[in-house]
Amino acid sequence: MIEDAKNIKQQETSEPKERFAKSMWAKMLAPEHLQRVESEVVERFVPAGSYACRKGDSVDHWMGVIDGFLKMSSISPEGKTITFSCMLAGGWFGEGSMLKTENRKYDVVALRDTRVAYMPRTTFNYLLDNSIPFNRFLLQQLNERLGLFISLVEFDRMLDTDTRVARCIAAMFNPYLNPGGGLQLQISQEEIGYISSVSRQRANQALQLLEKKKLLSVDYGGITILDLPGLRSFSSQFPD
Structure with a gap:
């Protein structure tokens, strides 16, 4: 409750x-x-x-x-x-x-x-x-x-799921809106799903892709950002 x-x-x-x-x-x-x-x-x-x-x-x-x-x-x-x-x-x-x-x-x-x-x-x-x-x-x-x-309007209406997850994660590293953190974030895959409006399973798939692209690493109980500019500009519609 x-x-x-x-x-x-x-x-x-x-x-x-x-x-x-x-x-x-x-x-x-x-x-x-x-x-x-x-x-x-x-x-x-x-x-x-x-x-x-x-x-x-x-x-x-x-x-x-x-x-x-x-x-x-x-x-x-x-x-x-x-x-x-x-x-x-x-x-x-x-x-x-x-x-x-x-x-x-x-x-x-x-x-x-x-x-x-x-x-x-x-x-x-x-x-x-x-x-x-x-x-x-x-x-x-x-x-x-x-x-x-x-940008959230773009995330919701124009971007595919993998790109939306990437951009939503990147948005949490805004120095004015969330100034207290470094590039490591204690966050669960369920919480990533909440902020991206996707299921935990779909968030997991997106994280695997972003890790493969060397934009972040998935740690126990959290993530570490390896390439914040790359995460902000990521689009799975334009693969490497």
Whole structure:
């Protein structure tokens, strides 16, 4: 059964500075601004399979991943699950809804046990009003996210399955949207299937092809990227 994060007990399990260690924007803040953020952001533990937030919720927080793995998705009127993005440690999301003060347009579910940071709207607005570096970061992040969403339309409508898996994996290594990782990623084949909207078996077949092309290596419990530019430009319609 999927639970809501609001029904999950808040847990203060990490030091404030640890919560922002992998967040690009936090490193840009003036000390007094970061101090306020550290005192006002709360942390919650979201078990695997539970909602961090749901479509239709009021948007009262900007949210970030301290540790774990979240999937942003929605269900079409036809019942098809559409995955928009995945967030790893250091990734923050929901700034568009915060700026527009609208209800949330998507579900966010934990694919594994995840610690989520919740920044109140008042804190978010304080940074908008007082921090030029924070505003610059948001502009860049919104631009990166727009590019990602445009590419997702291409992935879903124009690309074959192997290419879609390659591009969806590559998208997780965006330095603005997911700044916390290196070229090794602890991710299961089932999780790759979730983010690519394919079955675990089909994801496995695509990974075997990408490994054969020397774009990545499949490790126990994860993958290692060997050629990120090649993964981003891969197309099985144009074989070597």
